[in-house]
Amino acid sequence: MHVLALVTQKGGSGKSTLAVGLAVAAMEHEERVALIEADAQGTISRWKQRRENCFPRVECVADPAEIEPVLSRLQAEGIGLAIIDTAATNNALALRAISNADLCLIPARPSPADIEAAIPTLLAIRRGNRRFAFILNQTPTRGCRLSEAATSLNSLGVLALPFIGQRNDHQDALGVGLGVTEFAPEGKASDEIVGLWRWISEHIFTESNHHGQGAVETAC
Numbered sequence: 001m002h003v004l005a006l007v008t009q010k011g012g013s014g015k016s017t018l019a020v021g022l023a024v025a026a027m028e029h030e031e032r033v034a035l036i037e038a039d040a041q042g043t044i045s046r047w048k049q050r051r052e053n054c055f056p057r058v059e060c061v062a063d064p065a066e067i068e069p070v071l072s073r074l075q076a077e078g079i080g081l082a083i084i085d086t087a088a089t090n091n092a093l094a095l096r097a098i099s100n101a102d103l104c105l106i107p108a109r110p111s112p113a114d115i116e117a118a119i120p121t122l123l124a125i126r127r128g129n130r131r132f133a134f135i136l137n138q139t140p141t142r143g144c145r146l147s148e149a150a151t152s153l154n155s156l157g158v159l160a161l162p163f164i165g166q167r168n169d170h171q172d173a174l175g176v177g178l179g180v181t182e183f184a185p186e187g188k189a190s191d192e193i194v195g196l197w198r199w200i201s202e203h204i205f206t207e208s209n210h211h212g213q214g215a216v217e218t219a220c
């Protein structure tokens with residue numbers, strides 16, 4: 001089983017939105033997926049309540065000590081991909097998620113505040129010798145802000161591709177219990193999430209045995 005963790009202490013950067021979008025996209029690519037909600041805010045469980053499809057399953061964890069038993073159980077049940085959504089803080093639960101992840105995904109909006117706020121998470125990931133990649137989320141369709149942010153993040157580690165644009169489909173999909181690829185399969189938001197899932201799957205499936213390498217080596 002592969003484990004992804006969406007982590008950064010900056011609230012509103014898109015951890016929960018991307019966790020849901022990627023979980024559904026991975027399911028559509030034949031993965032058996034579970035979402036683990038490690039955030040008392042409850043964004044994922046409320047999304048799940050609005051959802052008619054019983055997949056992906058959602059597990060909630062409130063205590064760091066619960067993460068490993070939940071992961072073991074999911075693996076025993078044949079889940080191939082667990083995606084952990086964490087809170088907007090570097091708490092013990094987020095740190096335990098990081099230490100169990102094959103790949104930590106750090107979403108950041110293209111703003112200095114988001115990028116600076118990712119640094120403590122990045123340090124925790126480096127201390128734990130985990131692999132990671134940044135995701136630029138809620139990017140504007142035009143302007144120099146994007147390339148400045150991409151340059152800053154690239155200097156800190158690998159940036160996953162493509163960038164995820166600021167698009168209403170993400171918010172509307174969350175509101176009706178869908179992944180963005182279900183909500184508007186032909187839309188740009190859907191395309192980008194599918195592209196991001198491909199990028200992630202190429203990295204976890206080809207390099208998942210190489211724990212402890214810090215960042216994935218190359219951006220495509």
Ligand SMILES: Nc1ncnc2c1ncn2[C@@H]1O[C@H](COP(=O)(O)OP(=O)(O)O)[C@@H](O)[C@H]1O
Binds near residue numbers: 011017138167
């Ligand atoms: N790419 C995007 N385009 C449009 N809205 C987005 C996008 N990513 C996130 N959002 C919205 O931004 C808000 C914060 O996102 P959320 O995933 O809850 O962040 P976090 O989990 O990091 O706190 C939500 O209202 C969400 O729907």
Ligand SMILES: [Mg+2]
Binds near residue numbers: 041085
């Ligand atoms: Mg959240």
